[in-house]
Amino acid sequence: MTYYEKELSRIRSIIYSNVGQINTVIGIRNYIDNNYDVNLNLDLLSHIHFVSKYHMLRLFKKYYGLTPRQYLIDKRIKKSKEHLINGLSVTETCFAVGFESVGSFSTLFKTKTGQSPTEFLKEQLSRSKIYSEF
Amino acid sequence: MKVTLISIPVRDQEKALKFYTEKLGFLKKKDVPLEGGNRWLTLVSAEWQDGPELLLEPAPNHFEPCKVFQDALMEAGFPYTQFDVDNVDAQYERLTKIGVEFSMKPTEMGTVKVAVLNDTCGNNIQLVEEL
Numbered sequence A: 001m002t003y004y005e006k007e008l009s010r011i012r013s014i015i016y017s018n019v020g021q022i023n024t025v026i027g028i029r030n031y032i033d034n035n036y037d038v039n040l041n042l043d044l045l046s047h048i049h050f051v052s053k054y055h056m057l058r059l060f061k062k063y064y065g066l067t068p069r070q071y072l073i074d075k076r077i078k079k080s081k082e083h084l085i086n087g088l089s090v091t092e093t094c095f096a097v098g099f100e101s102v103g104s105f106s107t108l109f110k111t112k113t114g115q116s117p118t119e120f121l122k123e124q125l126s127r128s129k130i131y132s133e134f
Numbered sequence B: 001m002k003v004t005l006i007s008i009p010v011r012d013q014e015k016a017l018k019f020y021t022e023k024l025g026f027l028k029k030k031d032v033p034l035e036g037g038n039r040w041l042t043l044v045s046a047e048w049q050d051g052p053e054l055l056l057e058p059a060p061n062h063f064e065p066c067k068v069f070q071d072a073l074m075e076a077g078f079p080y081t082q083f084d085v086d087n088v089d090a091q092y093e094r095l096t097k098i099g100v101e102f103s104m105k106p107t108e109m110g111t112v113k114v115a116v117l118n119d120t121c122g123n124n125i126q127l128v129e130e131l
Helices: A003-015 A019-035 A042-048 A053-064 A068-085 A090-096 A102-113 A117-133 B013-023 B064-076 B088-097
Strands: B005-009 B027-033 B039-044 B053-057 B079-084 B102-109 B112-118 B124-130
Touching: A003 B102, A003 B112, A019 A042, A019 A053, A019 A068, A042 A053, A053 A068, A068 A090, A068 A102, A068 A117, A090 A102, A090 A117, A102 A117, B005 B064, B005 B079, B013 B027, B013 B039, B013 B053, B064 B079, B088 B102, B088 B112, B088 B124
Parallel strands: B005 B053, B079 B124
Antiparallel strands: B027 B039, B039 B053, B102 B112, B112 B124
């Protein structure tokens, strides 16, 4: 066993000893991964895992380093890129990943990626055109 | 400012290119000849070709402290860097079958599962799956 593996094992026994908490946050992450496209209900989620909503938010942040909302936004932006590449319009993409307003989706997309969804779409189209020309 | 490149030190660029493309599945992106047979050699992920580039840098051959540091990490089993995968167990199976050596089998670590492989160019590389 390497020194690194020994260290991992030592650290795990200190910070990851609470299996119940870990299973809870992993469950929440899976729930977000499977339901990012609908209106997420964290109250329902906390009931399923028998923890209070605020305790659950704290736990998620503790183990993943970001809040469930931040995680959800990143997930939606990542998925929206896939939808745009696969030919959906900006409006279709916006609703397909669970946003309710095209305006706020576009603003958020631009903040996160540096481009608006329309600019991103144009770049993808020009890219595929270049590939077919050469 | 943007992060677009990460660099890993390698002892032999050609050998590293073969390992990282043929075994790990990266694609060659840039290959610029420099002086003394060195190259500016970068790779990208096959499934994220406009993502960050991985620079295979021949630093240990030209700068002794880099070699010393790399050797120390290797001996202690510390990964030089890590790559995200969807399924660590599946990658472990796939890579061991084609002769890649692991110093650490897939191991759960809280909210992630990790494994450590030898890149045959002087580095341990960690594979990570978020659970």
